[in-house]
Amino acid sequence: MTDLIKKFLIFLIIFLVLAGLFSIYASPLEQSKESDISTLITLINEEKIESIQISGSRLELKLKDGSVQEIQKESNESLSSLLKNYDVPADKIEKVDISVKSESGLGFWVGTLLPFLIPFLLIAVFIYIMMKQVQGANSKAMMFGQSRAREITNQNLREKITFKDVAGVREAKEELSEVVEFLRNPKKFISLGAKIPKGVLLVGPPGTGKTLLARAVSGEAGVPFFNISGSEFVEMFVGVGASRVRDLFRRAKKSAPCIIFIDELDAVGRQRGAGLGGSNDEREQTLNQILVELDGFDVNTNIIVMASTNRPDVLDAALLRPGRFDRRVILDMPDINDRESILLVHAKNKPLIKDMNLRTIAARTPGFTGADLANLLNEAAILAARRNKTKIELNDVLESIEKVMLGPERKSHILSEKEKKVTAYHEAGHALVAHTLPHADPVHKVSIISRGRAAGYTLKLPLTDKYLHTKAEFVDDLAVLLAGYATEKEIFGDTSTGASNDLKEATRLARKLIMEYGMADKLPPRTFGEKEELIFLGREITEQRDYSEKVAENIDQEIGHFILNAIKTAQTVIKKMRPNLEEIVRLLLEKETLEKEEFEAIFAAKGTPA
Ligand code: ADP
Ligand code: MG
Ligand code: ZN
DSSP states (O other): OHHHHHHHHHHHHHHHHHHHHHHHHHHHHHOOOHHHHHHHHHHHHTTOEEEEEEETTEEEEEETTSOEEEEEOOTTSOHHHHHHHTTOOHHHHHTSEEEEOOOOSHHHHHHHHHHHHHHHHHHHHHHHHHHHHHHHHHHHHHHTTSOOOEEEOTTTOSSOOOGGGSOSOHHHHHHHHHHHHHHHOHHHHHTTTOOOOSEEEEEOOTTSSHHHHHHHHHHHHTOOEEEEEHHHHOOSSTTHHHHHHHHHHHHHHHTOSEEEEEESTHHHHBOTTOSOSTHHHHHHHHHHHHHHHHHHSOGGGOEEEEEEESOGGGBOGGGGSTTSSOEEEEOOOOOHHHHHHHHHHHHTTSOBOTTOOHHHHHHHOTTOOHHHHHHHHHHHHHHHHHTTOSSBOHHHHHHHHHHHHHOOEETTOOOOHHHHHHHHHHHHHHHHHHHHSTTSOOEEEEEOSEETTBSSEEEEOOSSOOSOOOHHHHHHHHHHHHHHHHHHHHHHSSOOGGGHHHHHHHHHHHHHHHHTSOOOSSSOSOOOOEEEEEOTTTTEEEEEOOSOHHHHHHHHHHHHHHHHHHHHHHHHHHHHTHHHHHHHHHHHHHHSEEEHHHHHHHHHHHOOOO
């Protein structure tokens, strides 16, 4: 309301200023100066005037000597009566050529009408704005049910995204080029009676480029792109989501051919009836409305509905039925070649040194998604800028890898002499065991500089991208995880809180081995427990027990077994290779960080005892 009053005051001020200005401008029009009239009379009496042109209250006098004068008279008195009043002889008047210019000129109308119109106009504008305000307040409430989809057309795309901007994901692009073809040239398909998929579901882990790829499809096809996130459908009030869906499809139909993209479909598309509480009714209604709309337009409409999810397993089966999101395009985690090409895409607008080896970076970043890699190069650019470089160098990027993976370095985190020693032994233990066990990933870096929450870290990276893991690898991984703990115990006869995170990880891994992968020694190869996700309270996972109390006990025992065995393995390695361990610790205390080469040099020098 204060807003309204403010507007009113502004208008009042504008009005007053205009009125003031106008009165200043208008006043000379109305008054004729006595002196002007008397000059006119004298001029006529002296027969100096050739002609007079009257336009309104303005008299334009052309004198015999060729000069021109302008004179104002009273607007409501005609010239003839004026002259009569001043007793100008008629014969003198006859000698002057008097003509009347009709006052249809714009100036005249503006001059006469404006004074009356301006207040009306101002009042009209004011009333209009007041009405708008009131309406706005009303329509804000009405807008609730409208979709908030942002439409991205080619005009408002700052730069068009095409398949070129999406690196890797070759199969996905191939699959989607069919969709592009259809959007470009639907007749070709329809005339052959081909049914084009209405719904395409992009499936992949977060950050693998699902959203990017959907936009690339619209960019390639040159059609508008309606982008809405699944979570935007879900509101407090029942029915809002459904009406948003309706509105979205209505808008899209108007601008067909086009793409509707529902990001994070799992926010609305989860299995119906899977949760508790009122908000799920809303979700179900929204989901139903999506299904209705999907069925409601026929193939010839030229709308393709794309959706993305990283949890296809929780989607309602009805969504995946033929005729709905029946096309599924999978986006995998990028492998080393993909990572290299993704880096290439993102390196385009960044000044890298000439001989930058993107392959090295790709090799160092297994498990990174496209989004991670984009972030990595950005971090590297920031780092290079902070170091006042004009180009990004390889070591800027390599240092950023650790930052992206483990959080920023905390050099100011000062460890006491004793803590430093414990941390050095702990990390050296991890590194030594990782280096020694045949199935563990090789060590890339060891450090006792704290990063994030860890006091030190040992960076291990697989040689190649791995899609399958064997039991032997898991067993070695467990030993590496627990090596820090084992070393502390071996050297100091005591353990510290520094190992707590390792223990947690190890326990989780051991549990997974037994319950999900069927890799236990003394239990049958089966899975234990049915995991079920309750949507109630977000991402709560409950586990349904499908085994007896007795088996539960065995599982606990087996987990303990795996852990104790792993510690034993680690201890054996440490005992056998104590000289190597001591050397690693010595170097760590001296340099704080050991790179792969320095680390491996220790083993070359000391040798590896059998
Ligand atoms: P998602 O939707 O799968 O979670 P996004 O599409 O939002 O992931 O990707 C986030 C960002 O990561 C993109 O904007 C892009 O910069 C980068 N990115 C991801 N995948 C790729 C890729 N294959 N090629 C190039 N850049 C990628
Ligand atoms: Mg996304
Ligand atoms: Zn550790």
